[in-house]
Each structure stands twice: as structure tokens, then as C-alpha cells.
Amino acid sequence: MAALSRAARGWGRWQPCALAAAAALAVCAFYYLGGGGETFSSATRRLRATPPAPAHRHPPRGGEAAGRDLHLLMMFTKAERSPALRDKGRAALRSLLRHGRLGGGDALHIHLVTEGASRDIGFGLLRDMLRGAAFRHKVIVHDVNELTAKLFPIVEAMQKHFSAGSGTYYSDSIFFLSVAMHRIMPKEITQIIQVDLDLKYKTNIRDLFDEFDNFPEGAVIGIAREMQPVYRHTFWQYRRENPQTKVGDPPPHGLPGFNSGVLLLNLEAMRQSKLYNQLLEPTMVQKLTEKYHFKGHLGDQDFFTMVGMEHPELFHVLDCTWNRQLCTWWKEHGYSDVFDQYFQCEGEVKIYHGNCNTPIPED
Numbered sequence: 133m134a135a136l137s138r139a140a141r142g143w144g145r146w147q148p149c150a151l152a153a154a155a156a157l158a159v160c161a162f163y164y165l166g167g168g169g170e171t172f173s174s175a176t177r178r179l180r181a182t183p184p185a186p187a188h189r190h191p192p193r194g195g196e197a198a199g200r201d202l203h204l205l206m207m208f209t210k211a212e213r214s215p216a217l218r219d220k221g222r223a224a225l226r227s228l229l230r231h232g233r234l235g236g237g238d239a240l241h242i243h244l245v246t247e248g249a250s251r252d253i254g255f256g257l258l259r260d261m262l263r264g265a266a267f268r269h270k271v272i273v274h275d276v277n278e279l280t281a282k283l284f285p286i287v288e289a290m291q292k293h294f295s296a297g298s299g300t301y302y303s304d305s306i307f308f309l310s311v312a313m314h315r316i317m318p319k320e321i322t323q324i325i326q327v328d329l330d331l332k333y334k335t336n337i338r339d340l341f342d343e344f345d346n347f348p349e350g351a352v353i354g355i356a357r358e359m360q361p362v363y364r365h366t367f368w369q370y371r372r373e374n375p376q377t378k379v380g381d382p383p384p385h386g387l388p389g390f391n392s393g394v395l396l397l398n399l400e401a402m403r404q405s406k407l408y409n410q411l412l413e414p415t416m417v418q419k420l421t422e423k424y425h426f427k428g429h430l431g432d433q434d435f436f437t438m439v440g441m442e443h444p445e446l447f448h449v450l451d452c453t454w455n456r457q458l459c460t461w462w463k464e465h466g467y468s469d470v471f472d473q474y475f476q477c478e479g480e481v482k483i484y485h486g487n488c489n490t491p492i493p494e495d
Contacts (some may be wrong), residue, residue, distance in 0.1 A: 167331045199237025202341050203244065203324040209276055209320040214248035216489075218257070220329045223492075224354040225261045227333040232267060234338050239268035243324070245309070247276040268494030279439035280305045280317070286312040293421045294434035298478070307431030310353075310395050312412065314402035322400040327486065328393040332492045340454065343396055352405050354448040355436060356455035363389030363437055363475050379424070379441050382473035387444070389437035392430075393485045394455040408446055411439055426486040452477035459488035 181280050206224075211217050246254045250275065252279060280303065287308040295304040309316075310326050319325065323344055343354055364371070364380035366389075371380050378386045402408055410416055420438055422427070428434030440447050456477050463471040486492040 142326045147400055157297065157469045181373050187428050199239065200341075201239050201241055202234070202338070203241045203243060204337070205243040205324055205326045206329055208246045208254045208329065209250050210245055211246075211253045211343040217329070218253060220486075221254075221257060222261065224327075224329050224331050224333070225257070227331075228262060229265055230336055231333050231336050232265075232338070233336045234267040236339065239270060241270045241272060241335070243272050243274060245274045245276060245279065246251060247472060276306060279309065282316050283308060283312055284429065286315060286412065290412075293417060293426060294428045294431055296429040304431070308435070310392065310397060311435055313397055314399040319397055319403070322398070324397050324399060326392075326395040326397060328487075330349065330486045330489075330492075332484040332486070333482075334480075334484065339482070340394075340396070343448070343450065343454070344398060347396075347398060347401070348445075350405075350445045351435065351448040352398050352401040352408050353397075355390045355392060356394060356450040356452055357383055357480045358389040358433075359452065359475050359477065360439070360459060361388070361467040361470055362462060364467065364470070364474075365462070366426065366428055366434075367441075368425060370423075387441055388474055390433060390440055390447070391455055391457055391485070391487075392433040392436060394450065394483060395432075396450070405446070407443065411443070442488045451479065453479045453482045455483055455485050456481040457485045457487050458490040458492065459486075460490070461488050 206221075208217075208221060211221070232240070244254050244257065245256065254273070262269055262271070262279070283305040287305050290308065290311075291304045300423065313324065313326070323341075325340060348355065361382070363379070364382075367380040371377055380388065382388055411420075417435075420442060424437050424441060426434070426440055428437075436447070460471070460475070463475075484492045
């Protein structure tokens, strides 16, 4: 997730863009209710005394069918230093709103994770972009620092295995928000989608929420495969010691790892899964990293990839068209002979992911 997207985190999203992912949950400031007639300033004051809205079905209005509260989380930090980041956020929201068609009773809850000066920039961006939106919506802002304080005790032990740099840094915790979000979000929120900002939506966001209905029994997270041979590289020692393994191999029969630019988190299933919560324990993380000789730097994406090698049943694999990654970094860095086996994606693209600052096709 720097400047804003995980796309910034190093090789896989893939060059340092500015890794500023920040996380959510300690509501802090702006709550805009679409169609409710509230002004920006009055809504801000109200939020300070109002807890996050629960994810529940709400009654219809004026003959509408009963709908759902759909929760979507975005990271928006260090925006004051990055005009490019602000442009990405604006483009992502514009495409989301252009194609968004919710059910009559549905409401989109946009969770914005931010801090400091970025908060004011985010306020203005959302206020302008959501004006005149064709569906009910709410915006909930979460402070990065408060979020990090809650995350650190949960993910501290795994950071040394999946963080950039050496050692364990308090600030790195924010890159693991999705891993432990089920322990931070209010229990009333049972499902949430977390997305990077370097995305362009080509279809109705409501259809992505429908993917939760396709989760097989036991799955807790929906995620697309990584579309570069990055984990073929990361697992090199394990692959050498286990020449028959599928770990790191390309699809459809291999296990190429995951990309966390689009994440469907079934928070209730994560809370209930004994297996998933055991895998968060330091001893289990240590055991798996030793088994796979794993050392990464992409935060939550690395954790999900390693766990997926051992317990694929915890994941619903999204079609590549839901996270059509565009970065080709690894093609020019030692893997041109196999690159296309990872990069190919058939079907009409629903979401483009311009990771490593790759331009996204114009409409």
C-alpha cells in the first residue's frame, strides 16, 4: 500500500512508489451521508460522537427492495507529498462512480484510511467526487496512528519476515491491516473489500461484492493470483529442495502466489476460523517461514501467499479479470522465458491494476 498503494511496496507492486499504506478503524472524522442533506462541516462534527455504521440490511425506502451496506476500504496517506497519488485516487474514484450501480436499498460505505494533511486532501476529494453520486453512500475516516497502535501487538512477530528493511518497525504494522482486520473492525461489519488506489474499474463494484457468495466452505479471503514470477523467485530455495513442487509455478496448475491489490475479507469467517487465527500466532509464522525459507517485503501479500501454499482452502481465488495487474518488471529481470505464463489473462477485464506505476489503458 506510499503513497497509496501497495503497488508502491517494492518489487511486486513493484518498485518503491512510496509505500504508504495505512489502515483503518478508530473512526476519526468525516461521515458523509449521501442524499441525507448534511453539510460537510456538520457531518464532521457528528462523526466524533457516532460509532461506525454496522454492516446490516436496512429497510427499503419508497418501494425499494431491501439492500445491504457494502463496505469498501482504501488507503490514502502521504498525499500532501504526492500529486501522482492524488491523481490516482481521483481516477480510481471516477471510474468506480462511473460504473457503480447499486441496488435500490444498497449503500456504499467508503472507509478512508489516512492521516495528517492527507485527511484534508481526502475530505475534499471525496466531497467533490461523491457529489451527485447515483447511490446511497457514507464515508468513514480512520486514523493511521490509532490503527497502527491496535495492529502492532497482533502482527509484530510476523513483520520481520514480510517487511522491507531490516528489523521490526512499529510503522510497518500498517501493511498488515488486512491480516488482522477481523480483530479491529466492529463485529457488526461482517464483510469488507480492501483495494489499492492504483486501480481502474471497468464494471459495477456491486458485482465484486457478489463474489462473497462464491466463497467455498472454509474460505475466509478472496484474492487474485500474482501475475508475475515474483514468488517463483522468492521460493527459489524451497523449489530447489523440492523439484516436484507446484509452489511458485504458473497457473493453471501451479501456485504462483497472490496479489493483494483487491482483497475480499469475510470478517465474520475470519473471526470464526480456528485455523486462520492459529496461523497468526508467532510460532506458526516461524514454522512456515522456516519450512519455505521465506523472506519477503510485501506485507500482507507475502503472508497470504505463504499461508496459501500450506492451506489453499482458506482462499477463494478471484478470476484474474478482477485484478488485471499490468506491471512487467520481472520480464526484464531474469524471467523473460516464463513471464507470459504468469501474465496472461483471458476474459473481459473488470478491474485494471496499474502496479509499479504502469499506465492503465484509456477508455
